[in-house]
Amino acid sequence: MTGATARHGPDGHPDRPPVPPQRRTPRDPLPELVARLRDAGLDVDAEHLLDALWLAARTGAPAPAPADPPAAGTERETPPEAAAQDRPGAATPSTGPAVEPLPGRPVAPPGPASEPGAEPRVPLHTRPSAVADDGPATGALPVGVPAAAVLASPLGLQRALRPLQAYRTGAASRRQVLDEGATAELTARAGGLVLPVFRPVNRREALLQLVLDASGSMRVWQRLFDELREVFGGLGAFRDLHVRYLHPTDDGRAAVSRSPRRDGAPLHSTDRLVDATGRRVTLLVSDCAGPLWHSGAAHRTLHRLAGQGPVAVLQPLPQRLWPRTRLQVTFGDLRRGQGVSGAGLLKVVSEGPPPPPGARPVPVLPPTAAALGSWARLLSGTGPARTPGAVGWVSAAQEPARPVRARRTLTPLQLVSRFRSTASPAAGRLAVCLAAAPLNLPVMQLVQRTMLPDSGPAELAEVLLSGLLVRTDEPGTGDGEQEQWYDFAPGVRQALLGPLGRDEAMLVLKHCSEYIEQRFGKGGPNFPALAYAQLGRSTATGPPPATGRSARPGRAPGTEAGEAGEEHAPTVPQPFAEVAADVLERFMTVPLHHTDPAPAPDGADHPVLAAAATLTRRYEEEGMVQYLMDAVQLLRGAAENSQGPARSALWARYAREVLRLWRVQGGRDLLTAAREAAERATADDAGGRTGHRDILAATLHATAEDRRRRGDRHEALDLLRRADREYAVACAAPGLGPDQALRLTLARVRALETQWRLGGDSSLLQAAVGMLEAFTDIWPDQHRRPAVLALAHGRTLLRLSGTGTPGDQARAHARQAARALRTVVEGEAADTDAGALEPAEREAALLDLADALLRAGPEYHQEAADRVEAALGATPPPSARRRSALLTRAGRVHTARYEESGDPAELVRAAARFEQAAPGIPRDAPAHAALLAEWGEARLRRALLGDGTREERLERVVAAVRVLRGCRAETPRGDRAFAHRLVLLGRGLMARHRLTGDRVDLREGEHLLGLAAQEAAGPLESARCLLELGQARFEAAQTLGRPARLDEAADAFRAAADAARRAREAADSERAAAESATLGAQAEHWRGMTYEAAGRPRAAREAYGAAHRAWGLLPSGTRPTVEPTPRQTAQRLAELA
Structure with a gap:
């Protein structure tokens, strides 16, 4: 970038x-x-x-x-x-001034001599995992270096995998569409009875499950795994791609998570990988040599997965090393099973020994285009009948491996000789090239890609497993590739470098430098390095910093510890590349010749802060995300290289801009970086000040929102509670100005509202209201209070009015909300710098005011209608989206007037307003489906009144069903309103059945109501749906003359009563408790009616008794609005006594 x-x-x-x-x-x-x-x-x-x-x-x-x-x-x-x-x-x-080495630090080996007048070059060094206490030397700056690809030809690999686009699973299609031709033919044969015929949709239903063995020996293949994920992700052969990591547990079992680190995400059972439908294709990337293979857990997991669908193992090691692994491999011809699901039923024809009893074959693939292409053709059935390949046999009763005996120690020459006798020619040349470079994994991959471009992961694996290298990174490091350090065994480097001259060694540096220069700023993954440059002199011979370790990989070739000075003198990592200063200056995150100025006492006037402010201002003006990304990089580089009070201000500003970038781009990594930076800013805040607590609270709030979207409700609530505490500390900080205090107070209110949405605790809204009212009372200028303060106060009261039981308290909250929102709409609030509102915010405030007036009581409905009509007739006219929102409120006003007066004409006017509002909302927007639901419900309520001729009533029902069908088609499964909208459509179909006697409507209505009961979000909604389902079954029993259907109706009513009881026990408000008690009593009453119709008076009397007891649980002053009522229950109970 x-x-x-x-x-x-x-x-x-x-x-x-x-x-x-x-x-x-x-x-x-x-x-x-x-x-x-x-x-x-x-x-x-x-x-x-x-x-x-x-x-x-x-x-x-x-x-x-x-x-x-x-x-x-x-x-x-x-x-x-x-x-x-x-x-x-x-x-x-040749002409520059001599550079004196720093005291106690040796001079780095000089780079290649530059011609006079040549452009300056900057050496790049690997960034050590540990540095000296005094930090890096002057001029050491971080830079992201383009990482080399592990796969030699990703595009060729993707072309080889294209046959997978023809792969189809044997599972039944999840989606079906109406076959119009077959439906018309079958309907004609049935004499006009509509009998729909559905056919499955022929689309990709397969899912790819890409799993990485996350054992210690597999960390070197993380880049390979990421590149494979990109290859398969761009293939277009699978409906979805799931990435999982397999970890060993303490007891030797296998566990799966979403993070390559064992503590990076929760561990789950391998049951998460199993799919009984057979839609998943599993590809495990593993060297088959980790703890899971020694314990047998990997074999057992693969055995179970192979019984459910296609499974394969991608082995990055060369084939001649496979016999050393823990997966028994044989070679033979693979045949696909018969039928569509034959990809998971492989048959192996081999001349080798027979497999163990009960073992299942799993293809073993090297990461080459030829092997993966053959596997793709085998799965899709587009290749030959027999495909030669390697197969690993896995058993459900795999025994753990025996301990390995210790080997004798070999001399350096013996190690090199053994390696050269068994290694491939490419691996031998790669080992020699690596002897002239720092042994950091990204640098090793870079050397391989530049010096041996046709080689792949197998050659690097040969070197890593040859015994020539040992891991030297400290315990606890090595989670990232840049922290994976290796070193040659003592004496091995000299043995490898013997035939290599100085010119050949410098050739490695030359090719790596050209590779990096060509790819700077071209996108793709980077790895961190350090660039050393000092002002006003050549960087070719400048002293790079010490690593702070006495023995560090990457020292100059041929230099062992102790040769360059004292025994514990810090060694110098050699450069792995040299890049032109112009190129590096352009792509570094901070200026190359950066000199950190003396920080201000509080860091407020740091020059980088001013530069970042310019970039963010240009982002706000022009909308180009690149400016924001540049500001983020600039701030991070300055924060990492600053000391003193300025460090806290830089980290805080960096956290703010990263949080803003996360809101634009998304991504968990950005959110994690913002949170870590905010915590560092708070920790670095000198003197215990609380000036940066607000950004920490904001990052916690944003993290909670992210966790909520991912379904982790408990974690989101914990984060929101932490955010509230941080906001409280920030608001209590001394010296806050009114505008800053207002901003923090509004942010804390938003956090409380989010916490209320997750937990449903209305006391949080009450606390937010009290906080806003207290802040309003202490505002310095009581005659000019900010509009945003009144807007937040009104909206919080509006939300509070919808949490309790409809009554005097709810109406009082709605009236207070209307009073606060009037000041915003009528412009009585001040437009100060802290409280100014945009026109769009004032328009939204009018909609909130209309909602508050609708809840405030019948006497406020006229005011709501007047304000909506005035906004509709304003000049200039409102936009299409705003006009639709206003028409929707107008329709709600007419609906509220109907509930007050019972005039059917109000429902007709409401439906007309909803119909006018529909064209202004995009059909793919969730608001369009919500509008259709209100429109269809208004029409259905009008149709169910029962007045008019049969033709008029049928016309109204048909119109309502048409709208509700469109609503159902636009509502995705899983939507919170999905069950309620299914109930509305089922209710309309049952009404049409009563008018026409069409049994298709009866069956479809009963089916939709049953589906709504399954999709209900909680026990309260489940009770509503089951009550409707029982009524439909009761009506079906009477219409069809089938007494057996009465038992099904009684079961539905009993389930509705049980769900209502659970809802009442879990109710967190009087409103929910009252509705739960009402539903439970009505369900028991309907159950009694069902038993009466079945001729079972004793069971009916027991059901009516249960209904009578349930009516007694209603809060005082609460009366049901629909039948049956407590009076009807008492009457039926008296008649049966």
Whole structure:
């Protein structure tokens, strides 16, 4: 990614802090050229601009060279190469001043000699996992280096896997569509009775399960695993791709998680990998040599998965090393089973020994295009009948491996000789090349890709498992690739470097340097390194920092510990590449020649903060995310290289911008980085001040939102409670201004509201209301209070009015909300800097005011109607989206008036308003389905009144069913309102059945009500759905004349009563308790009616008695609005007594 200093340098930005002349970069002439062309009336596109530049390069006269070099601080007009030669004061290895080594630190080996006048080069060093106490040397700056790919040809691998696009599972299709032709034919044969015929949709139903064995020996293959995930993800052959990691537990069993680190995510049973439907294809990436294979847990897991669907093992080790692993492999011909599901029923024809009893075959694949292509053709059935390949046999009763005996110690020459006698030629050359480079895993992969581009993971695995290398990273490190350090065994490096001359060793440096320069800023993964440069001198011979360790991988070739000084003298890592200073200057996260200025007492005037503010301001003005990303990189680089009070301010600002970037791009990594930075800022805050607690609270709040979206409700609640505590500390900080205190108070209120939505505790809303009212009372200017304060107060009261039982208290809260929102809508609140509202916010406040007036009582309905009608007739007219929202409120006003007066004309007006609102909402928006639900319910309520002729009533029901069918089609399964909308459609179909006698409507209505009961979100909604289902079954028994259906109806009523009892026990408000008691009593009453119809008076009397007891649980003052009522229950009980 392009660094901030390159794309948005100080040139042309007077508000940016001044920089030394050496840091100035050439201004890009392309934007200026485009601007001049547009000023001249030429609106060129990219293609025309490229054509013009190409012609200018070939037809224009060459520009004369300047007589004198430009003065320091002026913009450079010459190409970078010429500027490098003419730069005043540019030191070269032959002319520059001598660089004295730092005391106690040896000088790094000199790089290749540079020609006089050549552009300066910057050596790149691996970043050690531990540094000296005094930190890195002056001029050591972090830089992201393009990482080398592990797979030699990812595109070729993807082409080989294309046959998987034809793979189909043997499971039944989850989706069916109406076959119109077959339906018409069958209906005609049935004499007009509509008999729908459905056919399965032929689409991709398979899922790929990519699993990585996360044992210690597999950490070197994390990059390979990531590249395989990209290859399969872009293949388009699977409906979804799941990535899982297999970990060994303390008791030797296998566990699965979503993180490569054992403590990075919760561990679950391997049951998560099993899919009984056979839709999953599992590919395990493993070297078959870790603890899971020694204990037999991997064999047992694969045996179980192989019985459910296709399974394969991708083995990164070379084939000649497979016999050393714990997976018994044989070679033979593989045949696919018969039928669609034959991919999971492999048959092996082999001349080797027979497999163990009960063992199942699992293909073993090297990471090559040929092997994966053969496997893809085998699974899809597009290849030959027999496919040669390797098969591993896994058993459900695999025994643990025996302990390995200790081997005798070999001399360095014996180690090298043994390796060369068994290694492939490419692996032998790779070992020699690695002897001239630091043995850090990303650097090793870089050397392999540059020196041996045709080699793959197998060759690197040969070197890593040869016995020539040992792991040297400290315990607790090594989770990331950049922290995986190796070193040759004593004496092995010298034995490998014997035939390698100095020129060949420098060739490794040359090729790595060219590879990095070509790929800077091109995207893809990076790994961290350190660039060493100092102001005003060549960087080729500058002293890099010490690592702080007496024996560190990456020291100069041929230098052992103790040869360069004292026994414990720190060694110097050799550079693995040299990059042109111009290239590095452009792509580094911080300026190359960065000199950290003396920080201000509180860090507020740090120059990087000003530069970051300029970038974020440009992001806000132009909307380009690149500016925000540049600001994030700039702040991180400065925070990591700063000390003192400025460090806390830099980390806090970095956390804010990363949090903003997360809201734009998403991603758990960004959120984690923001939270860690906020915690560092709070920890570094000198003197115990609380100035950065707000950003820590904001990151906790955002993390809670992320956990909530991922379904982790308990973790989200814990994070929200922590955020509330941090907000409380931040609000209590001394010296807060009114505007800052207002911002923190509103943020804390939002956190409390989120906590209420998750937990349902209305006391949190009451606390938020009290907090806002107290803040309003202490506002300095009582005559000019911020509009955002009144808006937050009104909205919180509006939410509080919907939590309790409909009554005086709820109406009182709604009236208070309307009073606060009126001040916002009518413009009585002040528009201060802290409380100014955008026009869109004022429009939303009007909608909230209408909702509050609807809840405040019948006497406020007219005001709601007047305000909505005035907004609809305003000049200029509202937008289509806003007009639809206003029409929706108008329809709700008419619905509320019907509930007050019972006038059917109000339902007709409500349906008309909802119909007018529908075209202004996109059909794919969730709001459109919600509007259809209100529209269809209004029409259905009008149709169920029962007045008018039969034709009129049928017309109303048909219109309601048409709208509700559209609502169901737009409501995804899993939506919170899905069950309620199914009930509405089922109720409409039952009403149409009563008018037409169509048994298809009866069956469909009963089916939809049963489906709604299954999809209910909680016991209260389940009780509503089961009560409707029982009534439909009761009606079906009477219509069809089947007494057996009465038993099904009684079961539904009994289940509804049980669900209502559970809902009453879990109720957290009087409103929920009252509705639960009402539903339970009505269900028991209907059960008694069912037993009466079945001729079972004793059972009916018991059911009516249960209903009578349930009516007694109603809160005082609560009366049911629909039948049956307590009076009807008492009457039936008296008649049966």
